[in-house]
Structure formats: C-alpha cells, structure tokens
Amino acid sequence: MNITRVLPQTARQWGLAWACSLILVVVMLVMSATTNVPLRDPDNVLPGYIRFPLIVVGVLAVDVLPRWILRMSRDRVGPVDSFKGVMRDRWPASHWWFAANGVVSWYVCYAAFRNVKSMAPIANPGLWDDRLAHLDRFFLGGHDPADVLHSMLGQGWAAHLLSDVYFLWIAMVPVSIAVALVWTRFTSAGAWFVTAVSVDWLLGALLYYVIPTVGPIYSDPKTFAHLPHTYVTELASSMWDDRVKVLADPTTYDGLQTIAAFPSLHVGIMVTITLTVVLIRVPRIVRIAAYVMLVLTILATVYLGWHFGADVIGGALLGAFAVWAAAMATGNHEGWRPALRPQEAQELDELASSALTTRP
Template sequence: MNTRYGFVRAARQFGLAWACGLLMAALMVLIAAVQDLPIRDPDDVMPGYIQFPLIVLAAIALDIVPRVAHRARVRRSWRPRALRGLLGEVVGERWPASHWWFALNGLLAWYLCYATFRNVKSMAPFVNPREWDATLAQIDRFLFAGHDPAAVMHAWFGTGFAAHLLSFVYVAWIALVPVSIAIALVWTRQTTAGAWFVTALAVDWVLGALLYLLVPTVGPIYSDPGMFDELPRTYVTRLQEGMWDDRVAVLADPRGADALQTIAAFASLHVGIMVTICLIARLVAVPRWVEISAWVFLALTVLSTVYLGWHFAADVVGGVALGSFAVWLAGVATGNRVGWRVRLVRPEQAAGPLDPVGASDARPSTLD
C-alpha cells in the first residue's frame, strides 16, 4: 500500500478524534496565552509520548509472540530459523501496513486529546474561578431526601473493608484506560470497532474539559472533608492529599510549581469513560463475560467515586450522560450507524471484534 494513501485512509477513520485533539490544542494554546500559563507534559514519572507507545508495543508483542509459540508447538518446530519464518508469517497476517497505520493514527489522535485535556483541566480554575460545589451538594441532598450520598454509603457499607476495596477499584480504573486503548488498536481486526471506541474516548475528553471550564468544582472530599474523617487511610487518601498540594502550588505560582492541578469534579470522567466502555462492549458484541465484567466495574466505579468523596452524585449523572453521548456521536462520525441509530458496521472481510490466539491458524486470515 502506498505510504501516503495508507496514512490518509487511517486518519479518516479517526477524523473526529483528530478534530477533538486539534480543538483542544487550540483551546489550550489560547488559554495559555491569555492567562500567561505554561503548557506541561501531563505525566510525571515517564512522559506519555514514551509511556503509551511502550504500552502499545507491549500489546503488539503479546499479540504476536503467543501466536508464534502456538504455531511452533503445533508444527513441532523450535529451531531459530523456523521461528524466524513463523514470526514473519504471523506478522504478515496480523500486521499488514494498513493495520500499522490504523494503530499509529489511533494512538497519536488519542494522545493529543489526552495531553491537551490534562493541560486544559489544569487551567480551568484560572479561566473560571467560581466553584459550584455548594450548588451540587444541594442537588445531592435533594436527590437523597436531605442526606449526603457519601454519608449514606458510609452507613450502608461501613468504613473498613469497603474503603480499601473501593480505593483499589478507583486506582484500577487508571490502568484500565491505556489497556483498553491498546486492545482497541492492537487486538481488534475490526477496525471500525476500534476507531469507534478511540473516537468516543476523545469525545469524552473534550466534553469533560468543556464542563470543567463551565462548571468548576473540587468535589466533596475537598469542599466538605469532615464527612470523610472516619475513612481509613488508603492509597486514594495519599493521592487526594498529593493532588490538593499540587492544586495549591499551581494556583499560587503556575510557572514555578512544575506540576499540573488535576482536581475537577463535574462531570465524572471515571463514570463517563466506563459508560463508554460498557456501551461499546455491548454494541460491538464482545464476549459475554467481558461485557458483564465491564458493567460490574462500572457499578463499583460509581460507588467508589461517591464513597471516597471524589464526586457528587450529580457528577455521576453528568458522567453517564457524557459517556452515552460520546458513544452516539463517535458512532455517527465513524460510520457505525443506520440512519441516526448507532450500530457496528462490519466490512465484508471482517473477522469480528477480537481474534483469539491461534484462531488464525484454523481459518484463512480475514484482515481489513
């Protein structure tokens, strides 16, 4: 395939994702110029432009190596020369030029959205210093008949084991996002499904950033910390303290802080992105156990965000709406629709959303 044509064809699949990234980049540069704010790499330990490609490359290795080993075992051929031949065979089947361009475009478009989102989120308090926490707390009490949702959950679930379990769930979500991106770009042979998912996440980031600018909040753990005094110290406790320290430092000296402030509650992107994952899983017909696991994790995520004080119940409602709309808009933009109803549109040659290890040995390759 012609290199230029391959890149352009893949880029078209992620047209809305690229548009979201470029819109966010323009917004980031505009705010930075008007407010005299720095633009920073969003990751502290390892730059994201190194971290995320490494995750994808590791996923590619996991896609290729087990298949080579499977064929070597079936053919009883472990000699180096034979393994090199099997490696070339698997790479040729699983990774033609079209799929390399697909994965590269998806990764670049998504990372542009992610990096710009983190910077815009950090800039939100400078653009709109008003905080809406008191208003959202009133909405929560109305929804819960005069009670605070977090206090209700503490009474229902206790403040011992549940705190540690939900802390683990909250942190596990952080790893879930890059892993799901790697799955969508690497293991899917149904590129329309992968493009739909990555584009939906890009829309999630854009909508989340815009809401942070319009309705800035810090969340119950910061606006009413006394409500969470009975919770034991967990990894989330240290995370919350570190994030508040970063926020204070950034607001005091944005250029000297050498950090991003990452506190913003409405809407809950933890919930929004999990809703996106669950709906895409349903719409592209992943294995049943995967879909059920996603819905269970969504339920635990909703509990953890409110129980631990990250979000108001109103933030959860906003997150559900945000994630659902992102799936619909991304489905329309990637051609996964019939009229205005979104559904996966499969090319005639598509094998399906996922191709299990060894499956390509049992049938002809059906790559896009």
C-alpha cells in the same frame, strides 16, 4: 498499502478523533497565552509519550510472541521465517497505519486535556460545589449520597475495596486503548472506541470551565475524615498539594493540578467502555465485567468523595453521548442508531458462534 484508498478511510475512521485533539490543542494554546501558564508534560514520572508507546509495544509483544512460538512449533520453520509470517499475517502496513493514527491522536488529545484541565481554576476560580451538594440532598430527601453509602456499606472493607477499584480504573483506560488498537482486527470497533474516549476528554475539559468544582472530598472533608487510610487518601492529599502550588505560582511550578469534579470522567469513560462492548457484542463475560466495573466505579466515586451525585449523572450522559457521536463519525451506525459496521458485526457473530460450538 494503497494511499488513495487509505486516506479516505483514515479520514472516516479518525477524523473526529483528530478533530478533538486539535480543538483541545487550540484551547490549550489560547489558555496558556491568556493565563501566562506554561505548558507542562502531563506525566512527570514517565512521560506519556514514552509510557503509552511502551504500553502498546507490551500489548504488541503479547499479541505476537505466542503466535510466533506456536508457528515455530506447528510449522517446524526457523524463528526468522516464523516471525516474518506472524508479522505479515497480524501486522500488515494497513494495521500499522491504523494503530499509529489511534495512538498519536489519542495521546495528543490526552496531553492537551491534562493541560487544559490544569488551567481551569485559573481561568474560572468560582466553585459550584455548594450548589451541587444542595442538588444532591434535594433529590435524596435531605440526605447526602456519600453519607448514605457510608451507612449502607460501612466504613471499613468497602473503603479499601473501592479504593482498589479507583486505582484499577486508572490502569484500565490506557490498557483498553492499547487493546483496541493492537489486539483487535475489527478496526471499525477500535476506531469507534478510541474516538469516543477522545470526545469524553474534549467535552469533559470544556465543562470544567463552565461548572468548576473540586468535589466533596475537598469541599466537605469532614464527611470523609472517618474513612480508613487508603491509596485514595494519599492520592487526594498529593492532588490538593499540586493544586495549591499551581494556583500559588502557576508560572514556575513544574506540575499540573488535576482536580475538577463535574462531570465525572471516571463514570463517563466507564459508560463509554460498557456501551461499546455491548454494542459491538463482545463475549458475555466481558460485558458482565464491564457492567460490574461500572457499578463499582459509580460507588467508588461517591463513597470516596471524588464526585457528587450530579457529577455521576453528568458523566454518564457524557459517556453515552460520546459513544453515539463517535458511532456517527466513524460510520458505525444504522440511521441514527449506533451499530457496528455490518461486515465486522457479521465476523464477530461468526467468531462468537465458533467459540461456542468448538469442542476440545
């Protein structure tokens, strides 16, 4: 790996991602000093600095093991030589460097984001929920968006389905990061996506301080009291308990509060995922799945009471801007239009064409 060539490329690929991480770290340290709130590990069950590398290692194993077995069978060579061959082909030093930058910069951004989010109601205790609820009803002719969805979808199976969608989203984000860093060999695309998610975290965290909200499930609980008991019911209760404990004694409670509704980062990051897979022209089935998940995520966040309609719009705009900003920063653009770098775009087109024309 030629360091004189790698460093400029690293700055181009990961400069904005690292900038987002460092800005959030500075905000986190300043807020901690001014509010006297100590910094916390964002994952109290299994620390993120263990969990995220484990996810990457798991995806790495899925990437390497089948190729290792296939090479042993096809080339009839020993396991050591086969493993070395796979690692040489799939994991040269340049890709280790690429993946390490992505994992570390994103995790630093994530950990800082969680702490900054936790301190938001301490720094700005005011709430905008009534104003956002009024805005929602104004645009829906006096109707509440959640009530409309409850009437349209019913109050049984839809609650369970959308609760599962919400849970799926939670798992999907770290997995998508690992896939972008481990499975892909289109490093421009991977850096573009991971950087865009970092932009989502940064701008989302800052907006939590400007427009603090808790969301309809907490500001108007009677609207959601008739929904059946689901995973989301338990999650909402535990999140409120954490918030109460943090606000009551932020210096000693060993946890984070995670409630902040505007903008909806569930929607924002799902928009980022959807636009990315469309712009880099992944197989059609993946694009369709992304669109379906985006629609279900929007429905889930409003139906279950996590977000106002205004939060959804704000999140969607944020997610789209993050894709554009990351494209500009990572060099994936033609003028002001986001576009995968020509060489990788051509390789992806050839790969897709090959997959369509190959016959068993």
